[in-house]
Amino acid sequence: MRGRTALLVLPGLAVLLIGFLIPSVAMLFAPPGVSPVEVFDRLGQMLTDPYDQAIVMRTLGLGLIVTVVCIGLGYPIAYLLSRSTSRWAGVLLALAIFPLLLSSVVRTFGWLVVLGSQGAVPQLLLSLGLTDSAPQLLYTPLAIVLGLTQIFLPLAVVASYSALAQVDAGLDEAARGLGANRIRTFWSVVVPLSGPGVVVAATLVFAGAVTAYTTPYLLGGSRQRMLSTQLYTYSSTTIDWAAASATALIMTVLVFAVSGLSGLAARRGATS
Amino acid sequence: MTHAAQFRGVSQVFGDFTAVDDIDLTIPDGKLTTLLGPSGCGKTTSLRMLAGYLAPTHGTISIAGVDSTRTPPEKRDLGMVFQSYALFPHMSVAENVGFGLKMRRVPAAERARRVTESLELVGLAHLSASKPKKLSGGQQQRVALARAIAIRPKLLLLDEPLSNLDARLRIQMRAEIRRIQAETGLAVVLVTHDQDEALEMSDEMVLMKDGRIQQQGAPQEVFPAPANRFVAEFLGYENFLTDPGGELTTIRPEHLWLTVGEQAPSASGGSVVSGVVLDLAYRGVDLLVTVAATDASGARVELLADLRAESAPDLTQGTHVWVHVPATHVVPLTGD
Amino acid sequence: MRTRHPIAASLAVLGYIVMLVPILFVVVTAFTAGSTLRFPPEGFSLRWFEAALTYTPFTSSLVSSLILAVISAVLALALGVPVALAIHRGRLPGKALVEGLFLSPLIVPELVVGLALYQQLMVGFGLDNFQTLLFGHTVLMFPYAVRVTGASLALIDPAVEDAARGLGASAGRTFFSITLPLLRPGLFSAALLSFITSFNNVPLSLLLQSRDFRTLPVVMLDYVQQNYDPIVAAISVLILAATVLVAVIAERTVGFARVFGGINR
Ligand SMILES: Nc1ncnc2c1ncn2[C@@H]1O[C@H](COP(=O)(O)OP(=O)(O)OP(=O)(O)O)[C@@H](O)[C@H]1O
Ligand SMILES: [Mg+2]
Secondary structure: OHHHHHHHHHHHHHHHHHHHHHHHHHHHHOOOOOOHHHHHHHHHHHHHOHHHHHHHHHHHHHHHHHHHHHHHHHHHHHHHHHHOOOOHHHHHHHHHHHHHHOOHHHHHHHHHHHHOOOOHHHHHHHHOOOOOOOOOOOOOHHHHHHHHHHHHHHHHHHHHHHHHHHOOHHHHHHHHHOOOOHHHHHHHHHHHHHHHHHHHHHHHHHHHHHHOOHHHHHHHOOOOOOHHHHHHHHHHHOOOHHHHHHHHHHHHHHHHHHHHHHHHHHHHHHHO | OOEEEEEEEEEEEEOOEEEEEEEEEEEEOOOEEEEEOOOOOOHHHHHHHHHOOOOOOEEEEEEOOEEOOOOOHHHOOEEEEOOOOOOOOOOOHHHHHHHHHHHOOOOHHHHHHHHHHHHHHOOOHHHOOOOHHHOOHHHHHHHHHHHHHHOOOOEEEEEOOOOOOOHHHHHHHHHHHHHHHHHHOOOEEEEEOOHHHHHHHOOEEEEEEOOEEEEEEOHHHHOOOOOOHHHHHHOOOOEEEEOOOOOEEEEOHHHOEEEOOOOOOOOOOEEEEEEEEEEEEEEOOEEEEEEEEEOOOOOEEEEEEEEEHHHOOOOOOOOEEEEEEEHHHOEEOOOO | OOOOOHHHHHHHHHHHHHHHHHHHHHHHHHOEOOOOOOOOOOOEOOHHHHHHHHOHHHHHHHHHHHHHHHHHHHHHHHHHHHHHHHHHHOOOOOHHHHHHHHHHHHOOOHHHHHHHHHHHHHHHOOOOHHHHHHHHHHHHHHHHHHHHHHHHHHOOOHHHHHHHHHOOOOHHHHHHHHHHHHHHHHHHHHHHHHHHHHHHOOHHHHHOOOOOOOOHHHHHHHHHHHOOOOHHHHHHHHHHHHHHHHHHHHHHHOOHHHHHOOOOO
């Protein structure tokens, strides 16, 4: 029995090892023709060089902003949908989930149409006479924040919704019945109970935002470089393996650190 | 008498926990045997070993005289009814019942005949095209029974078949299962933790506790003569007291009677102990009286008397009473 | 919807605008008669759809994307479903570890995985880019194959499988006549999720591209960077339509929110 069970796992495990685990570890520490020492040297340079530092800080900063915005918009959507009895709630939920299925290239392309110099927003500002010339909106941090928010908001909605759906709506009513007003009920019952789920949602958004490629590439271009676009340049244009690995290392550590912290926070929240 | 199945020195150990501990058990042919015991005593585990889903850690199991310890379940020819019924949700009632026959390559015409026959036996022939989800709990139960019977098994195994039914249906299905057993002449093993069910249905009952068999026999043998305190308690003997000879004995609540008065009454045909009423519970026909008393060994015991309410003396908490213990109903307990 | 939560409702409306309005603009722009992405569009025509459907880099990369998505989804299920079975039904030491390993591709940044496969399998090991892409996409879908089918496996009463064995079905027969049919909704969900994930993937497909084998999103990215005409809007609308179709199929069969939102209502 045990032997047969192992047979079920082995083919998949082999592919996982060859197609993921071994290359990932090997890449981080020993790219082809480069020694681990060089990777770590390069990593040290990056963390002290002002140009590279700026990229790391931009990635972190935009990641944080996008996370806050996504939770700030996604949690209210999820809250309203989870507490609504309207038959439109199902449709609205589907509309919030649907973008998850749609290619991120298509979704981000929409912002080129909206924000490009001939696009809707600059043209609108012009025709209203608010500016003399079409303002430069693309290739700005704002464009990246908008683009990444569009990409990751559905994730925030879905994760918050799952958390909120588990908070019994009866509890709201019980709290109201005990004399808490609507706002008190929200902050003292709904928020604490759905908190761990929101931490999970925020982690997913942050990890996605600091590693996304399509959006920073299309909406940030070479003016607003982030870790992901930088990594692609190192590995495909300049072919600097040590730098590529070092960048990948920073990205991976960032994601793992945040996931680890949020795991801790969620466990704290669950036990306290 | 031939045996339908036999356990010899069978144990089942999960990690460092012994769920079934060295049991020897004979299941007689053509009779209904119940495995009775409290939750976690190893009933399901024993049944699963018999059906072949679990290999015993030690010991051997033979079915119809053949050692089957290593036989996989599909080769045992046993019919099993699961507690959750385990009907195949994607198949119709008829397909469910015919599944075992299909596995045995019974030709389609013969199969259809036997499916109908089995469904008629449980009175559900008219539902053969339905999907299981559409059926009530009681109907699902019958389909599961028909499915197990259709293969004409050597032995029919039922794991708490009635525990998911409401009280009325449960009583009805007890009779139904007895009827089917009688009509088919099958050997049946039925697991339950309900003593009434076991007493009512069994030809033979097996009482288990902590993975060991405590007593086995016909209800008429076991009920009046429980072998030890566990069996007595499980069968509803509430009172345990040491007799003048120093032996532990037991007596059922309905066999005690109470009198009041200054003078100790004569203890003809038994013994009398003095006590004080602790608690009264009025049950309509019955009056349950808890009495704090001292038995022959000088130990304080609480006795429960089940009196007919209309003929009970006038009692309140604290009333001094004489508890009559008629010798004919006193059961001596051996063992622990 | 009438609301007693004005602040939350305003934020929600803003959220929906950010999520959906850019997509609407793409749709409108695709039907322009002009040759730029100017807004408002100049006239109405279908010329950009015709252009998109006859532009060879798009059509050939679409075929590549479909081939890659289908093969890797099939591979991921063929390799991942047995793992889910082992985890939920078998006697496997270290189940949690095995499950964690198969879910781990979810937490490593895809760009990092792409770089790793590029360096180690293509450059280091000499695999061609299609083989490497197959490895990468298959591994990326393992989490869906293992977790989604695992979740529906957990919903199947194991007694049903025991019952089939007891009625005379061998282990293999039980799997094919009982477990597999009951698992169908889960398999369908996993397959759909895998297919879409692969089809839309950019990071892996970008790093592992070659002149002969590029996927549609990668070709589109390149095109957008160099040209500024509505042909990409047209191909985007076609992708949008196909995605809506997939969503409708999912809704009709298993339930849209269950497949893609992981939401059980
Ligand atoms: N696979 C297993 N692994 C570990 N322990 C088990 C396993 N199966 C059963 N046990 C334990 O063995 C003991 C006996 O279980 P079993 O299911 O046989 O009890 P039971 O008599 O059928 O009880 P119930 O009336 O609750 O169904 C229980 O303590 C149970 O927790
Ligand atoms: Mg049991």
